[in-house]
Amino acid sequence: MTVLENSPFVRACRRLEAPHTPVWFMRQAGRSLPEYRKIRAGIGMLESCRRPDLVTEITLQPVRRHGVDAAILFSDIVVPIAAAGIDLDIVAGTGPVVAEPVRAESDLARLRSITPADVDFVAESVKLLVAELGETPLIGFAGAPFTLASYLIEGGPSRTYLKTKAMMYGAPELWNALLSRLAEITLTFLRTQVDAGVSAVQLFDSWAGALSEADYREYVMPHSATVLRGLRDAGVPRIHFGVGTAVLLEAMGEAGADVVGVDWRTPLDVATKRIGPDRAVQGNLDPAILFAGWDVVEREARRVVEQGRAAPGHVFNLGHGVMPETDPDTLTRLVALVHEVSAR
């Protein structure tokens, strides 16, 4: 095992005292960085995810620039489903687009199981990164079954998840067959990353906030639990994140998480009461705050650090990903501020 147990990030995930509140940002690698735009010029998103030299360089860029406490593997949630045989592309300015959406029983055959060999480029990237990163932990990640299913069923990004919900409520057998297959693929994808040396994993159920708690518990949670509980003995902290999940926080913890990601709508002290004493929290500065001027950023970041003290462990992050238009210097300054105001 190569889990960096003594790093502030892993210690906070495990609810142990850390020298300062660790900080990293969802989407810290990406279009906010000029060095990212330069290296990606003319290379498709999926292709860059499959090239370990590019993955390594892009993952390291925000670590060098901002001094964050963790790196996150440069990849995308649809990488394993492309490896499973689904014809898809990641279209600039849009996101994942699936050529033939999954709508019927007969479509399930196009979603095969995967073996670690199908995503060998990910294992190779992780090994290169672990060697380069030294004392900085690397976070592996995957999309959760519900969020992946939403892209497969809708065929691309959606605001309403109409077709997704129609299948979930109207064809529960097909729904459960699809989500079971996705859970199995996701578990293989995350195990491959753990075996290659990541120090933590994050399961992104970005769009689960579209559901009520009762429906989340009935139709989604069992499949996310297959993934998270399947990693119980993997030895790495498991982070479980979604957007707009105020009413789901307790269930998302129960699904088998060590750390629950919280968006900006729920203060961390309130979130902690819901999640309970057995799990750490991650979050939750509104990414839009970064556009309001430094005085506001400082005030709000101090508030997040303060409210995070109510939790048994706190990893500072944004409430969702870095917007592409963000000034990277603001992020660098924010990392230094969080370290300074939280130093013990």
Ligand code: 1CP
């Ligand atoms: O060409 C580009 O630069 C396209 C933009 C881009 C990037 C940089 C996409 C398309 N994906 C990524 C990388 C990515 N995706 C990372 C990198 C690691 C890091 O955080 O630094 C991660 C963690 C993801 C995960 C991801 N992809 C999620 C979950 C996180 C979240 O933001 O909620 C989701 C929902 C996706 C789908 C996706 N891929 C890309 C886009 C624009 C989207 C969202 C589309 C939509 O709104 O539905």
